[in-house]
Structure formats: structure tokens, C-alpha cells
Amino acid sequence: MYDGTSTGLSTSPYWNWLESQAGAFFGWSVKGNLNLDGTGSPDLIVGAPYYDGTCQDEGRVYVFRNFTNPGAGWTATVDTLDTTAPQAGARLGCGAFGLPLKEGV
Numbered sequence: 001m002y003d004g005t006s007t008g009l010s011t012s013p014y015w016n017w018l019e020s021q022a023g024a025f026f027g028w029s030v031k032g033n034l035n036l037d038g039t040g041s042p043d044l045i046v047g048a049p050y051y052d053g054t055c056q057d058e059g060r061v062y063v064f065r066n067f068t069n070p071g072a073g074w075t076a077t078v079d080t081l082d083t084t085a086p087q088a089g090a091r092l093g094c095g096a097f098g099l100p101l102k103e104g105v
């Protein structure tokens with residue numbers, strides 16, 4: 001993630017996450033500025049609709065809770081949400097909670 005201002009984005013990220021599964025399309029949809037667990041610390045959800053679990057392209061949602069910066073960089077608690085009834089091509093996290101990064105998809 002990059003800080004942004006009216007003149008553009010910072011050239012260096014203040015936080016990053018590496019999805020371990022290539023082709024999962026992590027970041028396809030994003031919703032931030034959330035308070036999911038009531039702590040008041042910011043939370044973020046990110047979709048990876050082509051994540052392969054039990055089935056191909058069943059999708060996954062990542063929940064990053066309680067972003068904090070203890071002085072050594074930003075950290076968050078990471079949880080994943082998977083469907084209880086895996087289905088090939090279901091693409092959980094495709095964009096129901098935010099705007100897809102690519103219009104018309």
C-alpha cells in the first residue's frame with residue numbers, strides 16, 4: 001500500500017503483502033477504512049478470486065485486521081475466509097465488497 005496525496009502516490013510502499021499462490025489475483029477487489037472487529041484500529045479486506053483451494057478458482061478473501069505501526073513498520077493480523085462449500089469457478093472475493101480494479105469484469 002502506498003500513501004497518496006493530491007499530487008500522487010508515494011514512490012515507496014508503507015506496507016506490503018506477498019500472496020503465496022501465483023495467479024490468485026490477490027487485490028482484485030479491496031475494501032478499506034473498515035472497523036470489522038470494533039477495536040477502532042483500521043481493517044482491510046482483499047479478494048483473491050482465482051485462488052485455488054479444494055477446487056480451481058474457488059477464490060479466497062483475506063482480512064487484515066488492526067493495522068498498527070509500532071515504529072518498525074506496519075503490521076496487521078491476517079485471517080482468511082474460504083467458502084464452506086467449495087465450487088470450481090465460484091471466485092469468492094471477486095468484488096462484492098468493493099470495486100474491482102478492472103472495470104467491466
Ligand SMILES: [Ca+2]
Binds near residue numbers: 037038066
Ligand atoms: Ca479493527
